Structure formats: structure tokens, C-alpha cells
Ligand SMILES: [Zn+2]
């Protein structure tokens with residue numbers, strides 16, 4: 301199969317995986333959601349019930365499956381980088397700071413990942429119920445006073461939501477994240493924002509080093525000035541497609557890794573920007589989603605960019621009512 305088609309298929313497969321993941325975790329909407337919903341109905345007729353139960357439990361009950369998958373993917377990417385790319389780029393004598401930057405970023409990322417997984421997102425309990433009720437005012441549009449959670453049997457603070465996966469109401473609920481097997485709420489949203497940022501930067505630094513390495517290979521080997529004899533026996537000057545094909549055949553795993561990183565940067569970068577935008581406007585994903593369905597819904601609890609960031613990075617400081 302022509303390498304270009306193989307690569308396009310690979311990219312298509314990655315995009316499909318991301319779309320299916322968003323659908324199963326309840327984050328897709330619009331036409332794509334309809335298509336995936338019909339595909340899910342068709343697959344449910346074919347897939348054995350134990351497999352369907354297994355997939356459903358990964359998304360709808362607390363499970364370490366995605367935490368492990370996350371760590372496996374990290375390990376595979378860095379094993380490939382260390383085992384195959386590092387010794388080439390050390391030979392090329394690229395700037396050492398650029399070469400080792402991905403290791404620094406992934407260390408930071410793993411720390412924030414751990415904090416996201418282990419930090420209490422802000423569970424509302426009998427002990428802290430009255431404290432949580434005093435943090436935000438009710439807007440009586442999205443959040444109503446005297447609203448009791450039928451599962452926890454506790455009063456629901458403004459901006460909170462009951463998470464069916466974690467089994468409790470979460471203060472300033474953002475969403476439940478299967479990758480960290482935890483809710484994202486008032487107390488760990490800061491770690492989640494830094495986790496997303498560091499993961500995007502890790503992928504970007506890896507992609508940058510690999511791109512610089514491949515460019516160096518092309519320049520040092522004078523590949524663009526080379527000629528080759530085609531199947532008809534004619535001598536042809538190497539085109540860009542030929543050079544890419546040559547790189548693909550010489551370093552197949554590195555080129556596939558680069559493709560994976562570009563897709564990751566595209567999706568993850570977009571999602572990171574979106575969550576940071578919500579952070580500086582003091583809205584949660586839950587509120588953003590609700591506001592789309594309620595005409596005239598208030599625009600959130602903004603107190604200015606610095607005030608909003610302070611609220612996220614210093615949660616529960618002073619229990620004055622905020623609007
Ligand atoms: Zn609840």
C-alpha cells in the first residue's frame with residue numbers, strides 16, 4: 301500500500317478513536333453524536349454483552365483502566381523517543397535544552413496527573429455542607445436554593461452537581477474525567493488545568509525535536525537535491541513527496557509517532573485552550589453546557605481575570621458569598 305494512504309488511514313483511525321472516546325464519555329454533540337449513536341446501536345447487535353458491559357463500566361464507573369492506558373501511552377511514546385530518536389539527535393548535537401525539555405515537561409505532567417487523581421475534587425459531605433453552601437450565591441436559573449440531592453440527601457450548593465460515577469455532589473463541579481478516574485471540581489481544577497497545559501507542551505516539545513531531527517536528516521543528506529530512476533527508467537529529481545516517503549521508509553516508527561503527536565496537539569491543544577478560557581471567565585464545563593440550553597442564562601460568576609484565576613488556584617479562601 302502506498303505510504304501516503306497508509307498514513308492517511310492511520311490519522312483517520314486516530315481521529316476516529318478520539319471521536320469515539322468523546323462520544324462514550326458523553327462529550328460529543330451535534331451531527332457526529334447522531335452518527336456515533338447509530339454506530340453504537342449497530343455495534344450493540346454484534347458485540348458480545350460482556351464486552352459491552354466492560355466498555356460501559358470503564359466510562360460509567362470508577363475504574364483505573366484509563367489511568368493505566370494513560371501511563372502505558374506515556375511509556376510507549378517516551379520509550380520510542382529515548383530508544384530511537386535520542387541517540388540520533390545527540391549525534392546531531394542539537395541544543396541540549398531542546399533535547400531534554402520533553403523529560404522535564406513529562407515529569408511535571410506526571411506530578412499534576414497524580415495530583416488530579418488523588419486530590420479531593422470538593423466532595424460535599426455532612427461535615428462541610430454548611431461551609432459549601434456559603435461559597436456561591438444561587439442564580440435561580442441554573443442553580444436553585446433549597447435544592448436537595450436525592451442521592452446524598454444533602455443540600456446542593458450553587459455550582460455543584462452530583463456525579464453518578466463518584467457517588468457524591470462536587471463543589472464547583474466541572475466534569476468527571478475518566479483519564480484521571482476522578483471528578484474535576486473546586487479543589488483540583490487548578491491541577492487539571494496545569495496537567496492539560498503540561499501535556500500539550502510535552503507533545504509540542506517532542507514534535508518540535510522530532511521535526512528538527514527529520515529536517516536535519518534531509519539537509520545533511522542533501523535529499524532534496526537527489527535524483528532517482530523511476531519505474532520507466534527516467535531520472536527524476538526528488539520531490540517533497542519522495543523525501544517524505546523516504547523518511548517514512550527509513551524511520552517508520554518515528555514518522556508514525558510524529559503523526560500521533562500532531563493529532564494529540566490538535567485535539568488536546570484545542571481542549572486546553574477551551575478549559576483555560578472557561579477558567580479566566582469563571583465558568584465550569586457543566587455551566588457552559590447548561591447555559592447553551594437555557595436562554596438568558598447568567599454568564600457565570602466572573603470577578604475579573606485575576607480574581608477568577610485566584611479563585612481557582614486558591615480554592616476555599618474566605619467563605620464570603622461570591623457572584
Ligand atoms: Zn449528591
Ligand SMILES: [Zn+2]
Nearest residue numbers: 463466476483
Ligand atoms: Zn466523578
